[in-house]
Amino acid sequence: MTTSAELPAAEVVGSAAARLLPADTPIRFLDHDGRLVPDAGHGRYAMPRTELLTEAYRRMVLGRRFDAQATALTKQGRLAVYPSSRGQEACQIGGVLALRDTDWMFPTYRESMALVARGIDPVQALTLLRGDWHCGYDPHLTHTAPQCTPLGTHLPHAAGLAYAARRRGEDTVALAFVGDGGTSEGDFHEGLNFAAVFRAPVVFLVQNNRYAISVPLVKQTAAPSLAHKGIGYGVPSEQVDGNDTVAVLAVLCAAVERARNGHGPFLVEAHTYRIEPHTNADDASRYRDAAEVAAWQRRDPVARLESFLLATGALTDEDVGAAREHAEAYASQLRDRLLHDPEVDTGQLFEHVFAEPTPQLREQRRWLEEELRGES
Amino acid sequence: MTTSAELPAAEVVGSAAARLLPADTPIRFLDHDGRLVPDAGHGRYAMPRTELLTEAYRRMVLGRRFDAQATALTKQGRLAVYPSSRGQEACQIGGVLALRDTDWMFPTYRESMALVARGIDPVQALTLLRGDWHCGYDPHLTHTAPQCTPLGTHLPHAAGLAYAARRRGEDTVALAFVGDGGTSEGDFHEGLNFAAVFRAPVVFLVQNNRYAISVPLVKQTAAPSLAHKGIGYGVPSEQVDGNDTVAVLAVLCAAVERARNGHGPFLVEAHTYRIEPHTNADDASRYRDAAEVAAWQRRDPVARLESFLLATGALTDEDVGAAREHAEAYASQLRDRLLHDPEVDTGQLFEHVFAEPTPQLREQRRWLEEELRGES
Amino acid sequence: MAITMAQALNTALRDAMADDESVVVFGEDVGPLGGVFRVTDGIARDLGDDRCFDTPLAESGIVGFALGMAMNGFRPVVEIQFDAFAYPAWEQLVSHVSRMRNRSRGAVGVPLVVRIPYGGGIGGVEHHSDSSEAYYVHTPGLKVVIPATVPDAYSLLREAIADPDPVIVMEPKKLYWSKADVALPVRTAGFGNAEVRRPGDDVTVLAYGAAVPVALEAAEVASDRGRELEVLDVRTLVPFDDQTVAESVGKTGRCVVVHEAAGFAGVGAEMVARVQERCFHSLHAPVLRVTGFDIPYPPPILERFHLPNADRVLAAIDRLQWDDQPDPRWLTEVPA
Amino acid sequence: MAITMAQALNTALRDAMADDESVVVFGEDVGPLGGVFRVTDGIARDLGDDRCFDTPLAESGIVGFALGMAMNGFRPVVEIQFDAFAYPAWEQLVSHVSRMRNRSRGAVGVPLVVRIPYGGGIGGVEHHSDSSEAYYVHTPGLKVVIPATVPDAYSLLREAIADPDPVIVMEPKKLYWSKADVALPVRTAGFGNAEVRRPGDDVTVLAYGAAVPVALEAAEVASDRGRELEVLDVRTLVPFDDQTVAESVGKTGRCVVVHEAAGFAGVGAEMVARVQERCFHSLHAPVLRVTGFDIPYPPPILERFHLPNADRVLAAIDRLQWDDQPDPRWLTEVPA
Ligand SMILES: Cc1ncc(C[n+]2csc(CCOP(=O)(O)OP(=O)(O)O)c2C)c(N)n1
Ligand SMILES: Cc1ncc(C[n+]2csc(CCOP(=O)(O)OP(=O)(O)O)c2C)c(N)n1
Ligand SMILES: [Mg+2]
Numbered sequence A, B: 001m002t003t004s005a006e007l008p009a010a011e012v013v014g015s016a017a018a019r020l021l022p023a024d025t026p027i028r029f030l031d032h033d034g035r036l037v038p039d040a041g042h043g044r045y046a047m048p049r050t051e052l053l054t055e056a057y058r059r060m061v062l063g064r065r066f067d068a069q070a071t072a073l074t075k076q077g078r079l080a081v082y083p084s085s086r087g088q089e090a091c092q093i094g095g096v097l098a099l100r101d102t103d104w105m106f107p108t109y110r111e112s113m114a115l116v117a118r119g120i121d122p123v124q125a126l127t128l129l130r131g132d133w134h135c136g137y138d139p140h141l142t143h144t145a146p147q148c149t150p151l152g153t154h155l156p157h158a159a160g161l162a163y164a165a166r167r168r169g170e171d172t173v174a175l176a177f178v179g180d181g182g183t184s185e186g187d188f189h190e191g192l193n194f195a196a197v198f199r200a201p202v203v204f205l206v207q208n209n210r211y212a213i214s215v216p217l218v219k220q221t222a223a224p225s226l227a228h229k230g231i232g233y234g235v236p237s238e239q240v241d242g243n244d245t246v247a248v249l250a251v252l253c254a255a256v257e258r259a260r261n262g263h264g265p266f267l268v269e270a271h272t273y274r275i276e277p278h279t280n281a282d283d284a285s286r287y288r289d290a291a292e293v294a295a296w297q298r299r300d301p302v303a304r305l306e307s308f309l310l311a312t313g314a315l316t317d318e319d320v321g322a323a324r325e326h327a328e329a330y331a332s333q334l335r336d337r338l339l340h341d342p343e344v345d346t347g348q349l350f351e352h353v354f355a356e357p358t359p360q361l362r363e364q365r366r367w368l369e370e371e372l373r374g375e376s
Numbered sequence C, D: 001m002a003i004t005m006a007q008a009l010n011t012a013l014r015d016a017m018a019d020d021e022s023v024v025v026f027g028e029d030v031g032p033l034g035g036v037f038r039v040t041d042g043i044a045r046d047l048g049d050d051r052c053f054d055t056p057l058a059e060s061g062i063v064g065f066a067l068g069m070a071m072n073g074f075r076p077v078v079e080i081q082f083d084a085f086a087y088p089a090w091e092q093l094v095s096h097v098s099r100m101r102n103r104s105r106g107a108v109g110v111p112l113v114v115r116i117p118y119g120g121g122i123g124g125v126e127h128h129s130d131s132s133e134a135y136y137v138h139t140p141g142l143k144v145v146i147p148a149t150v151p152d153a154y155s156l157l158r159e160a161i162a163d164p165d166p167v168i169v170m171e172p173k174k175l176y177w178s179k180a181d182v183a184l185p186v187r188t189a190g191f192g193n194a195e196v197r198r199p200g201d202d203v204t205v206l207a208y209g210a211a212v213p214v215a216l217e218a219a220e221v222a223s224d225r226g227r228e229l230e231v232l233d234v235r236t237l238v239p240f241d242d243q244t245v246a247e248s249v250g251k252t253g254r255c256v257v258v259h260e261a262a263g264f265a266g267v268g269a270e271m272v273a274r275v276q277e278r279c280f281h282s283l284h285a286p287v288l289r290v291t292g293f294d295i296p297y298p299p300p301i302l303e304r305f306h307l308p309n310a311d312r313v314l315a316a317i318d319r320l321q322w323d324d325q326p327d328p329r330w331l332t333e334v335p336a
């Protein structure tokens, strides 16, 4: 029998608040020009290892190039739609590098860059957006859930999957991406609450890129920050400069470590900005000024990290050149591969609805096959 | 064009947190024996007017008697089901008395006591639970929404309705009841967020009675308190001793006043206890100890207020006697009225589905009428 | 001047808002952006951003908030961005919007319109092409209307906004850019009236939304081949026009139902059931359905294999036992 | 020894959990309380509170969390407390549970069972008596099964748990306390097999769940009056057993479909559509439906007027044009 009927003591509540609330300002290591700020990491987060930062840099260069290529391919009609994450490289790659390969990632439609940064084949990563199939990679092999479109709905999945792993005694962590807009959905609430109650090792990474399509943050929430949502679930939280790769990695690594060690979920809000329109189909001039975009472009995460790493000597000009070359080669290979039309296999329509198609599905498949035979 | 793309300053965030978080301990005026506590109202809330307290007392006596009568009638098969709010009188009546008649109340199935305390005819109040119809009173005449069963779903309604009133320049406030369990639903999240973003004058009153049917609070949330959910929406919040009528009224009146003056929504968590099983159909012995119930019975809100008001002289023994007599008369009248079986009107099945029944509904109504004619 | 269906809807909103102060339009991205399909283009600017505004990204909240406003004197018209994103609002729609009037014995009406762009054929990725009308149609207390023409888009939306009850307006995405020469305002037949889009004596084809042009295309071809299809645009699924349908099938004796949604327990099943109930003795052949397969909506490159098209309608018509010899397909399922 | 359907379900859960460590049971109040219908009675105590546990009160969360576990090696069996409380989980069910396997080209299966007590007849107040099966049945990727007997309750639930795909098990509340003498474990026919509950030559009656006893009661009376009804318990709505149904109707030539849910676009419509497609030339009369009205589920004192009963089934059977004279009811709708 439970006796949870008593109120918690004041000290417990007060110290919980201190433990659970984010810092008043986003955690930052680098200023907009890539110089170390005086109070780096607010004194609470350790500077990530240099190799992690240089690796992040390389993948960000690759990621950005990939993203530009995907945008270009979309203009050429090679993708059905493409939501760019240009400007969000620190979050995309930070999210990936905070994880081990055996950890699970739960991306949204915006995380194509994170997918390729995770090593997923870029054509498989773009399957959804190419319109070829709903997901092109094997979630189990890649430890990456299919990109989620219905906003916030994947957060309970991440909680369940991470809890399942923990029940088996594995130390797997799940990292789930979600947008600022996505935090308004009921499933955000339920996902965080489930993760907290079941102490599921999940890191929730809110990429607050200031817009949900055209809707600016101020119409989305009246909260002091999105990270302040954590305390309502007993989930510790942090806000971080989302264009500062060092800060993003520092905070995410700490959060992942914490989750891995059995201390439950963590909520990170990364303040960043969506440089491109929502997707190629969007017309951002209808709802935001070019000046605003320009201001954020000056906070470019790639340039910022590059300056820092060059200044510290962790990176040389040659390294920078090599990273860019590699990215170019990657992009041109991708372009070539996407110049072919994908193969059309109508059998797939019926094949995966159930493990075994029902008699009705078999019948419908037969009808289509007959029809196609008639056509040809 | 909006320029919400900047981060808020540290001071703003820090002071917001201070403004939005609840006190570390529940606001209280009276101890369990009805004596004024030293730090009454945490120095932040004013003692409500004496007449309000004596009025609350009278309605609590009535409410409790009503509740007991409803429980008894259920045992006699006169109600389909009855969820008692015994022990929650301070919240039930506090919620009502904090409002003007023109303010709207959004009750759940548990708020029968609040309904009658609002002056709704008790037979109309019990229509749902009697199984006679889904709602027995006119929501517009009573400014009281139908009792809501799907948990949390009425919170967006309260936000919309209150926002609508405010748009017309009315100073109406809406007060919505919700349980501790209900706070886990997605609609709690969306309701609070909408209220905050639209600055809707809604007071959300969480009656944390420690259980959602059999599920204790500890399985519901890991938050330091349910009131801590407010900050995630930018909604100021407070926790209050929900068995201390003085405290409940002090906090709710302040919250209602605030909302009325255009300062937007407020979240109150009232710590209380469900003395009876979830409903008559529930077997609470399966999940909680009698000792736990007994401990909470010693914090009885009615006795507590009574002691206080007698001690301050606001209430005399005669007043107490009169209140009880009135409640007895009320209860016996209710019992008499519920001894008749409700009238059966099958036309109602079809009448209110749409303002004008469709041809199909008219046809179905005709079928039933023919069938019934054939029967008789 | 030729205008698109999207423009007709836009004008309907504007006209309704001009006529009635209590009409408000809200949802995701309907303000400055004008909606992802631009149906609310310019409305916030021209009529005020208190009349047409963006909300937080939460469909249950949108519909629940709208219900609260509808309970208190407003006539909200909310936009759901894509059909599948109405699913988070499901509980609000089924447990509240559809029931509030009934629950309150008529005291609380819900004059609320939920606009849902539905259906495929636009190359949308997952969750952007569902046809979910059957779910709403099966829910007592909801009216469900689906325009297939530009004038109907205007008129049905105006009528939906004026209606005292909640109306789900399913807007065929594929037809948003279809054009017609029409002077607005225009009023077409009211709810509960199917429209004969093309008269014919041989087969009745029942369709709605994006399936109507498909049916008309089939009718064109069939006519060349000597069979005259009577194409009925059902227009309003709830309330349903039994009379026009029965009259037509009574005349033709054959019927095919076309829609894009999965067939199993789709709206087409209801139409078949009603037709065979009412016209049993007129029918020369079973009522056939041409629908989407019973599969999740496919990705863009496969959608053309899923969507009903004129050829499939024609094939179904060929199977209507014209020589009164049972089609072997039916016999294979029936024991000897 | 006679056991109730609730007990059979309880045993099915226990047996499945004993057989397979990966089976976990969770939901609202399923732990110490044993569920409001006591279907999980004693399971947490006997099998461990990590195998059977309470969750926060949030159905979307429950189903989404279960999906996450199912993606990672578990076989969750979640309980929804009452049918209407599955609505908040709608998006998870339609957009994810039903599609995950398809989305991932078969890489991620979802061996998940959602138990939903459904239907009325138990005097439940609003939202406690919905029959929502049509919504699930129309959703590709979900299997939907409904036991009507005690052995089927055990067997269908066991099969659902063993199934590699998501299965919605709709449990007729009204039959939870129905009893039968049955030794568990028992295995009845697998998914996709309708069961002839009573043979007869004159009319096929298709029913499922709580409508099955209604149909059997009608059959009893009809037999006294000289008409033999063949009562088919459909059992699994998805996958549907076309063959048994068509065989029966091919034999009887008449068919009535019975269910409790609202008729309009209900599962009955699909059955009618399928029967008339497959058995057109065998039918002597239209296929009729006996269903709930197209109204929100009524309050307790009115529910008996809404629910299908034996009398209504018999009345429908009387209308099956036994003298091959068209029933005037059908003719009124059809033009002269
Ligand atoms: C449940 C749901 N509603 C609506 C949409 C349509 N939609 C797609 S992206 C988007 C904006 C999302 O904004 P945010 O969460 O901030 O993520 P971002 O796109 O900025 O990365 C909307 C409204 C959706 N995908 N899912
Ligand atoms: C959406 C939904 N899910 C489940 C239920 C079934 N149910 C009725 S009351 C209840 C517990 C509610 O607990 P709480 O919110 O704490 O309110 P209390 O009953 O304690 O007043 C549950 C699970 C419901 N009414 N609505
Ligand atoms: Mg965003």
Ligand SMILES: [Mg+2]
Pocket: B179, B180, B181, B207, B208, B209, B210, B211, B212, B213
């Ligand atoms: Mg409670």
